[in-house]
Amino acid sequence: MANAKKRMALLVGCNYPxxxxxxxxxxNDVVAMQELLVERFGYEPTSIELLTDGPGSKVMPTGANIRKALNRMVDEAEEGDVLFFHYSGHGVLLNKHHLKxxxxxxxxxxxxxxxxxxxQLVNRLPKGATFTILSxxxxxxxxxxxxxxxxxxxCPPPRDQTNSKPGPHLSKPKNIPYESLLSHLASLTNLVESEIGTHLTALFGEEASLKFRLPEVDLDQLFGQVHGSDSGILLSGxxxxxTSADMPGGPGRKAQGAFSSxxxxxxxxxxxxxxxxxxxVLARKMLKAEGLDEQHPCLYxxxxxxxxxxxLWDVGTKK
Structure with missing residues (x-):
C-alpha cells in the first residue's frame, strides 16, 4: 500500500441530553479517542474534528453537520491518505423492507x-486512500x-431484543427502536405516513439521506458494484x-461505551x-470477560x- 500522506479524523459523540x-x-468516548490518536497514532491535533452535543458545543452533531465534515474529509483525500470516523451514539435498525x-x-x-x-463516501475515495469507521x-x-x-x-443467530435483559453495571443499550423514532418524527411533521423516509425528507429536504431521496433502482445503479480493492473498513460495536452498551460511570471510572472503552x-x-x-477479536474477548457476552463486535x-x-499505523510513524 502507498505510504500515508495525511491523517484526518472526525469524532462524533451524541449524549442526547x-x-x-x-x-x-x-x-467521553470520542474525547478519549482524540487523545489516543495524538499520543499513540501521531495525529496532528489540527487534523482531528470533534463534534459533540455537550454544553458549550459550537457545532452540534446534526445530520447535516456530520455529513459536511465527512464530505470535507473525502474531498480533501489523496492517494495514501488515512481517514477515520469514530461515532458513539444511538443506532437504529430500519425495517423499511423487512427482508433485509x-x-x-x-x-x-x-x-x-x-x-x-x-x-457513497467510500466509493468517492481516491485510489489508495482508506476510510475506517469505528461505530x-x-x-x-x-x-x-x-x-x-x-x-x-x-456469532449466535438473531434474537428478539424486545425483552432482552440489561447488561452488567446497569448499562443502557444505544438503541432507539424503529417505532419510537417513527413516532417522534411524525410528531414533528404531523404527516399520516408509515414510511420513515417521508418524514425525514419533509423535515430535512436535500439534507436527508440518499436512501430516502432516491428510488431503490437508482441506488442499485449507483452502488450496485463493490470492487475487490474497496477501501472501506468498519469496526462495529x-x-x-x-445492541451496544453505554456503561455508566462509577468510583474511579467515567461513563463510556463498552466497545469504545x-x-x-x-x-x-x-x-x-x-x-x-x-x-x-481482542475487543470481543474483553467484552465477554466483562459479562457483555451478547454484544459481538464485527469487522467489515x-x-x-x-x-x-x-x-495503517506503523511504529515508525509515532511521534
Whole structure:
C-alpha cells in the first residue's frame, strides 16, 4: 500500500441530553479517542474534528453537520491518505423492507445517516486512500452498505431484543427502536405516513439521506458494484441485530461505551502493530470477560484490509 500522506479524523459523540434517549458515555468516548490518536497514532491535533452535543458545543452533531465534515474529509483525500470516523451514539435498525437489514446512526437532530451514505463516501475515495469507521452504536454491523463481513460469521443467530435483559453495571443499550423514532418524527411533521423516509425528507429536504431521496433502482445503479480493492473498513460495536452498551460511570471510572472503552484499552496496552482483525477479536474477548457476552463486535472490509494495520499505523510513524 502507498505510504500515508495525511491523517484526518472526525469524532462524533451524541449524549442526547435532556431527552428520553439520553446516554452518558458517548462524549467521553470520542474525547478519549482524540487523545489516543495524538499520543499513540501521531495525529496532528489540527487534523482531528470533534463534534459533540455537550454544553458549550459550537457545532452540534446534526445530520447535516456530520455529513459536511465527512464530505470535507473525502474531498480533501489523496492517494495514501488515512481517514477515520469514530461515532458513539444511538443506532437504529430500519425495517423499511423487512427482508433485509438496513442500518443507520442517529445524529442529535435525528436526521439519520444510513449505510447508503457511508457506501457513497467510500466509493468517492481516491485510489489508495482508506476510510475506517469505528461505530459504537446499536445495530452497527453492516453500516457500510455491501461491505464484506470478515469477523462476525460465527456469532449466535438473531434474537428478539424486545425483552432482552440489561447488561452488567446497569448499562443502557444505544438503541432507539424503529417505532419510537417513527413516532417522534411524525410528531414533528404531523404527516399520516408509515414510511420513515417521508418524514425525514419533509423535515430535512436535500439534507436527508440518499436512501430516502432516491428510488431503490437508482441506488442499485449507483452502488450496485463493490470492487475487490474497496477501501472501506468498519469496526462495529455489535452485529446488526444486537445492541451496544453505554456503561455508566462509577468510583474511579467515567461513563463510556463498552466497545469504545475496550478498543482504547487494547490500543493502549498493545504497543505492537495491530491489524483490524486483531483489534476486533481482542475487543470481543474483553467484552465477554466483562459479562457483555451478547454484544459481538464485527469487522467489515475487503480481504486485503483484514490483516492491514489498524489506521495503517506503523511504529515508525509515532511521534
Amino acid at each position: 435532556n431527552t428520553q434517549y439520553e446516554l452518558h458515555g458517548c462524549i 437489514r438496513e442500518e443507520a446512526i442517529v445524529p442529535c437532530d435525528f436526521n439519520l445517516i444510513t449505510d447508503v451514505d457511508f457506501r 459504537d452504536s446499536c445495530h452497527s454491523g453492516g453500516l457500510i452498505d455491501k461491505e464484506k463481513e470478515q469477523v462476525g460469521l460465527n 455489535c452485529q446488526s441485530n444486537e 475496550a478498543v482504547q484499552s487494547i490500543l493502549k496496552k498493545q504497543r505492537a502493530l495491530m491489524s483490524n482483525k486483531e483489534v476486533v 472490509c475487503s480481504d486485503e484490509n483484514v490483516e492491514a494495520p489498524f489506521l
